[in-house]
Amino acid sequence: MIVLGQVAKGIRTQQLRVGMRVVLILETLYADTQSEKVIWKWQPADEGSPLDAGSAQQRRVDAQA
Amino acid sequence: MSRDVAVLGVGMHPWGKWGRHFVEYGVHAARAALADAGVEWRRVEFISGGATMRCGYPGYVAGATFAQALGWQGAQVNTSYAACATGSQALAAARARILSGECEVALVVGADTTPKGFLAPAKGVRPDDPDWVRFHLGFTNPTYFALYARRRMALYGATERDFAAVKVKNAEHGVANPNARYRKAFSIEDVLASAMVADPLRLLNVCATSDGGAALVVSSMEYARKHCQHPIVRIAGISCVTPRFASAEVEMPDIATDSAIAAEAHSYRASIAARAYSDAGIGAEDVSVAEVYDLSSALELDWYEHIGLCKPGEAESLLRSGATRIGGRIPVNPSGGLACFGEAVPAQALAQVCELTWQLRGQAGVRQVAGAKVGVTANQGLFGHGSSVVLTS
Numbered sequence: 001m002i003v004l005g006q007v008a009k010g011i012r013t014q015q016l017r018v019g020m021r022v023v024l025i026l027e028t029l030y031a032d033t034q035s036e037k038v039i040w041k042w043q044p045a046d047e048g049s050p051l052d053a054g055s056a057q058q059r060r061v062d063a064q065a
Numbered sequence: 066m067s068r069d070v071a072v073l074g075v076g077m078h079p080w081g082k083w084g085r086h087f088v089e090y091g092v093h094a095a096r097a098a099l100a101d102a103g104v105e106w107r108r109v110e111f112i113s114g115g116a117t118m119r120c121g122y123p124g125y126v127a128g129a130t131f132a133q134a135l136g137w138q139g140a141q142v143n144t145s146y147a148a149c150a151t152g153s154q155a156l157a158a159a160r161a162r163i164l165s166g167e168c169e170v171a172l173v174v175g176a177d178t179t180p181k182g183f184l185a186p187a188k189g190v191r192p193d194d195p196d197w198v199r200f201h202l203g204f205t206n207p208t209y210f211a212l213y214a215r216r217r218m219a220l221y222g223a224t225e226r227d228f229a230a231v232k233v234k235n236a237e238h239g240v241a242n243p244n245a246r247y248r249k250a251f252s253i254e255d256v257l258a259s260a261m262v263a264d265p266l267r268l269l270n271v272c273a274t275s276d277g278g279a280a281l282v283v284s285s286m287e288y289a290r291k292h293c294q295h296p297i298v299r300i301a302g303i304s305c306v307t308p309r310f311a312s313a314e315v316e317m318p319d320i321a322t323d324s325a326i327a328a329e330a331h332s333y334r335a336s337i338a339a340r341a342y343s344d345a346g347i348g349a350e351d352v353s354v355a356e357v358y359d360l361s362s363a364l365e366l367d368w369y370e371h372i373g374l375c376k377p378g379e380a381e382s383l384l385r386s387g388a389t390r391i392g393g394r395i396p397v398n399p400s401g402g403l404a405c406f407g408e409a410v411p412a413q414a415l416a417q418v419c420e421l422t423w424q425l426r427g428q429a430g431v432r433q434v435a436g437a438k439v440g441v442t443a444n445q446g447l448f449g450h451g452s453s454v455v456l457t458s
Contacts, residue, residue: 001324002315004212006203013264018219039202 008043021045068344069299070163071289072456073282074102075419078176080246080277080406087120090278091127091176092134094412098172102282103294107138109282110168113155115175115411116146118187127411128155131174141168148446149358150305151175152279152414153454157303159283169288175411176278183207184274184410196318196447206360207271209317211263214363218265221378223366227385228270229256231362232404234390239401241431244416246275247405256362270362275407279415281422298425300418302345302455308333317447337451338372338443345455347439349373352395354424354434356417358444359402369397372443372453391434399424399432414452417442425458 007016008025022042029039076097078090091114099106112135114128123130128144141162145154152175159171183205186196217223233253239245251269259268289297308316311323313330323330342348349372357368366380374395375383383389389397400406400420403413421440423429437458444452 001322001326003321004202004204004315005320013215018216 005040005042008041011044015044067286068164069286069301069457070160070283071286071293072298072300072418072422073104073170073284073289073293074098074100075282075422076101076280077244077412077416077419078278079244080275080409082181082246083178083276085178085276087117087124087176087178087276087278088130088134090178090276090412091131091174091280094176094278094280095131095135095172095174098280098282101295103292104170104282106135106172109138109140109170109172111141111143111159111162111171113143113145113159113171113173115151115155115173115415116144117177117411118146119180120178127174127176140172146411147305147450147452148448149408149410149413149444150446150450150452151411152416152418153303153442153444153452154305154450155411156281156283156300156415156418156454157305160300160303163283163285170282170284172280172282173415174278174280175413175415177409177411178276179274179409182274184408195320199318199320202320204318204320205263206317207263207266209315210271210361210364211266212315213367214265214361217363217366217380221381223363223381225257225265226253227366227381228265228361228363229253230384231359231365232256232269234384235359235362235365235398235402235404238391238399238432239405242401242405244277245401245405246273246277246407247401266361266363272360272403273407275409277406277409277412277416279412279419281415281418295428296426296458298422299457300454301347301457302341302343302453304337304340304344304451304453306336306340306451307449309336316449332371333449333451334367334371334445337445338441338453340451341441341453341455342373345457347455347457351439352441354399354421354437354440355395355397356400356402356420356440356442357397358413359398359404360408362404365397365402368443372441391432396434399429399434414442414444414454417444418454418456421454421456425456
């Protein structure tokens with residue numbers, strides 16, 4: 001199954017390849033006085049920038065809270 | 066009983082950015098097709114219009130709009146909308162009427178006036194509309210085309226030069242086509258120097274949005290044998306298939322494929338022409354010329370595989386061999402394709418049939434594919450609309 005999403009802030013297409021492992025993170029799309037709107041994004045999980053799966057998970061929990 | 070219907074006449078309004086009402090283009094194309102067929106409008110018993118969503122109410126009821134513009138004469142009417150597959154669906158409606166014996170002669174018309182820039186979703190905030198959602202997330206049409214292109218690069222070693230070579234080929238084909246909007250030859254370097262739109266696709270890899278119109282007069286084989294003024298071209302198969310679960314490719318406007326854990330994954334695009342071939346009782350090996358939907362020049366390579374001209378992963382070598390140019394073994398997009406036309410949505414599938422009709426009659430002039438006997442069109446409308454027509458001489 002393929003699910004489209006933007007890549008995390010700062011990731012360029014040159015850093016991506018078909019079949020690479022990614023994790024879902026949440027980033028703020030925009031915020032207003034009432035709420036913060038978040039959007040799912042894909043972040044490379046191997047090599048590249050060091051991934052902190054714990055913080056991505058934490059971010060998800062924060063967003064739901 | 067023969068399941069063929071005959072193409073009596075074809076006509077187009079040149080593609081461009083004319084900015085006039087779509088009805089004008091449709092009427093121009095319809096009159097050209099009627100003249101080509103030698104059929105009076107009053108003789109037409111069924112009119113099938115391709116709808117446009119961009120031109121207000123007359124566009125939603127295009128069949129009746131064209132009938133009124135040509136002069137009310139009591140014909141039965143149909144309007145079809147299937148995004149880019151609109152023309153094939155309108156043609157399929159006409160074929161069904163003819164094969165059921167309800168009429169002998171039918172007119173099929175599609176025309177559009179498009180705004181500048183991307184084809185965009187209807188206005189407003191509508192999170193229930195997948196077309197609205199994908200734009201909200203940033204997935205414009207060229208974004209999808211770029212994802213398909215990147216996939217070819219990663220899986221099959223396609224290069225930006227290959228994508229450029231498709232544009233160069235189609236530009237060469239269309240340079241003398243009087244109905245094409247862009248009649249200019251380009252070099253690989255020209256394409257590679259054009260502005261990036263959606264990496265790796267550049268401006269000259271992505272089709273424009275255009276105004277244009279196309280029309281066909283079709284009839285029973287019996288009527289054609291008595292009255293056709295040209296070598297008879299038959300419509301031997303039409304495919305309007307929908308996807309089958311589990312669909313393995315991300316299709317506009319969806320943002321995901323089906324899960325293929327419990328069910329086998331299918332290629333929707335490969336199923337489109339396959340149905341038209343089986344409908345016509347032929348195979349891909351019988352095809353002598355094809356018109357495919359090069360929304361991007363990279364997408365044309367996908368179509369080579371999806372219509373069975375070669376196996377998955379072989380499209381680049383087929384292109385590089387020169388087989389798909391006019392003069393090659395299996396020319397693709399002799400009209401110049403969308404690269405030279407741009408997209409006039411409800412007219413586009415009919416324009417493909419117009420080109421193949423000229424090719425199979427031997428009337429395509431400098432674009433003529435020598436000895437063309439069997440032609441296939443392929444395109445796809447978003448929201449799951451397949452479109453493929455097989456024509457035989």
